[in-house]
Amino acid sequence: MTESTKPHVAFLPSLGVGILTPHLELAKLLVNHHGFQVTFFYITTDASPAQNNLINSADLPPDLHIVHLPPLDLSAVITLQTRVLTRFSLNVQENLPHIKTLLIQLIPKPQALIIDVFCTQALDFQESLPNVPIFTFATASAHFLAFSLFLPQLDRDVVEGQLVDLPGPVQVPGCQTIRPQDLIDQATDRNNDEYKWYLYHFKRVSKSAGIIMNTWQDLEPVTLNALREHPFYRNIHTPPIYPIGPIVKETEPITETGSECLTWLDKQPTGSVLFVSLGSRGVLSAEQQTEFAWGLELSGQRFLWVVRAPSDISSATLYNVGGVGSHVQWGLPEGFVERTRGRGMVVGPWAPQVSVLRNTSTGAFVSHCGWNSTLESVAYGLPMIAWPLYSEQRMNAAMVAEVLGVGVRMEGEGGVVGRKEIERVVRMVLEGEEGRRLRQRAIDLGESSVKALRLGGDSCLAWAALANQLNGQC
Numbered sequence: 001m002t003e004s005t006k007p008h009v010a011f012l013p014s015l016g017v018g019i020l021t022p023h024l025e026l027a028k029l030l031v032n033h034h035g036f037q038v039t040f041f042y043i044t045t046d047a048s049p050a051q052n053n054l055i056n057s058a059d060l061p062p063d064l065h066i067v068h069l070p071p072l073d074l075s076a077v078i079t080l081q082t083r084v085l086t087r088f089s090l091n092v093q094e095n096l097p098h099i100k101t102l103l104i105q106l107i108p109k110p111q112a113l114i115i116d117v118f119c120t121q122a123l124d125f126q127e128s129l130p131n132v133p134i135f136t137f138a139t140a141s142a143h144f145l146a147f148s149l150f151l152p153q154l155d156r157d158v159v160e161g162q163l164v165d166l167p168g169p170v171q172v173p174g175c176q177t178i179r180p181q182d183l184i185d186q187a188t189d190r191n192n193d194e195y196k197w198y199l200y201h202f203k204r205v206s207k208s209a210g211i212i213m214n215t216w217q218d219l220e221p222v223t224l225n226a227l228r229e230h231p232f233y234r235n236i237h238t239p240p241i242y243p244i245g246p247i248v249k250e251t252e253p254i255t256e257t258g259s260e261c262l263t264w265l266d267k268q269p270t271g272s273v274l275f276v277s278l279g280s281r282g283v284l285s286a287e288q289q290t291e292f293a294w295g296l297e298l299s300g301q302r303f304l305w306v307v308r309a310p311s312d313i314s315s316a317t318l319y320n321v322g323g324v325g326s327h328v329q330w331g332l333p334e335g336f337v338e339r340t341r342g343r344g345m346v347v348g349p350w351a352p353q354v355s356v357l358r359n360t361s362t363g364a365f366v367s368h369c370g371w372n373s374t375l376e377s378v379a380y381g382l383p384m385i386a387w388p389l390y391s392e393q394r395m396n397a398a399m400v401a402e403v404l405g406v407g408v409r410m411e412g413e414g415g416v417v418g419r420k421e422i423e424r425v426v427r428m429v430l431e432g433e434e435g436r437r438l439r440q441r442a443i444d445l446g447e448s449s450v451k452a453l454r455l456g457g458d459s460c461l462a463w464a465a466l467a468n469q470l471n472g473q474c
């Protein structure tokens with residue numbers, strides 16, 4: 001086989017479906033539209049079935065090579081109690097020596113390395129590979145990146161106590177104010193390893209050659225301008241940013257159940273169905289799941305609901321009781337599935353989300369506001385009922401409702417949102433005047449994303465600049 005002369009870029013993503021998805025899509029775009037070949041390191045240790053599914057069933061072009069890193073025994077450093085970012089960071093750390101060896105041996109030598117913002121230990125590769133610039137890919141919003149870059153400063157300013165107990169909102173340059181209770185999970189306890197790893201990564205991001213971002217100029221103009229020009233970000237030496245989004249997956253594997261969902265959707269009236277899906281690992285409590293089901297039933301609206309076992313019922317119990325039939329009814333009121341049959345469909349634990357959002361029968365989306373789900377919703381012009389659960393989703397939900405104006409945010413006093421409130425909001429979004437206004441705004445934003453990617457659009461220009469940099473043509 002002759003060696004390809006195409007420019008070569010290596011990828012080191014972190015873990016989790018929400019992070020792997022945009023890395024994989026970026027890699028595909030580089031290969032399919034910009035003439036690159038890509039080597040994509042995939043950490044298999046501790047990878048969830050959903051991640052493996054994503055990698056194994058991805059529709060990959062021949063110039064995208066996945067390197068499955070051999071599994072490691074991490075029992076000495078990671079236990080069942082280790083939380084998500086600490087888990088990812090330690091996993092990357094343990095895999096790092098092997099990745100470095102593979103990277104140095106790669107033929108042809110890569111022109112650049114793209115790493116996730118949560119893999120910044122790899123920025124030390126710079127010493128062994130001085131001519132290979134390392135770019136970070138911040139897969140969430142510009143707002144989230146700005147907050148994260150500001151966190152070390154906030155940490156210095158707030159001398160004692162927890163950030164979530166601050167008396168007033170947090171003011172980050174270039175961002176709307178953030179309510180302390182909306183801060184990311186990792187910032188809730190400054191004594192926890194999660195927080196320490198978070199600070200570690202964002203103190204190091206400025207060592208990268210550039211930050212690739214899954215957003216576009218017209219979606220977050222104030223924050224993107226601040227990241228480029230505000231003295232705070234200049235003083236911490238924020239590298240050039242490349243907002244090339246939206247990067248939203250175009251294809252996905254469709255299982256038999258997925259295909260049943262789509263066939264059912266095809267038969268529903270245009271814009272009539274509420275899609276309910278809480279990301280790759282979102283679950284509700286049993287009490288909330290029951291209230292949610294009642295709210296949907298009372299609303300009288302059509303729905304497609306991706307149901308998972310409630311958080312307080314372990315999946316071990318679930319699978320022992322067994323079978324998809326009992327799975328989907330878990331936490332649902334007696335007779336719910338039968339009473340709503342015809343106008344509602346319950347599937348679990350996974351649905352082909354992009355195909356559902358793209359279907360013209362879908363009229364609105366109840367989302368946990370993971371950044372990929374948020375962009376997918378906007379790209380298909382759908383209003384959202386924001387139901388944030390974990391990670392940075394509370395910040396995203398605030399943005400969806402208060403800045404972008406494409407959704408309403410659900411918040412239950414004491415943690416549980418009652419059925420009457422769910423009924424009210426579902427009706428409002430699907431059939432009310434407010435729903436039409438949100439939908440129009442979502443359609444407008446979707447159109448602005450198409451414009452950004454067109455020849456001469458902001459994201460298209462950022463792509464051209466990025467491709468030049470990756471190719472070593474400054």
Ligand code: UDP
Nearest residue numbers: 017018279280306350351353370371372373
């Ligand atoms: N997803 C899907 N089907 C599901 C749930 C999720 O296809 O039933 C996909 C969704 O389209 C998105 C990704 O999984 O691309 C979830 O990423 P996101 O950033 O929204 O959330 P996270 O998984 O990080 O919480």
Ligand code: UDP
Nearest residue numbers: 016017048049050051053054280281349350
């Ligand atoms: N899942 C699936 N098809 C997919 C991806 C995920 O059926 O393409 C299922 C997966 O098998 C699991 C659930 O969705 O039952 C959530 O996956 P997991 O707990 O592995 O997700 P993560 O830990 O990444 O959040």
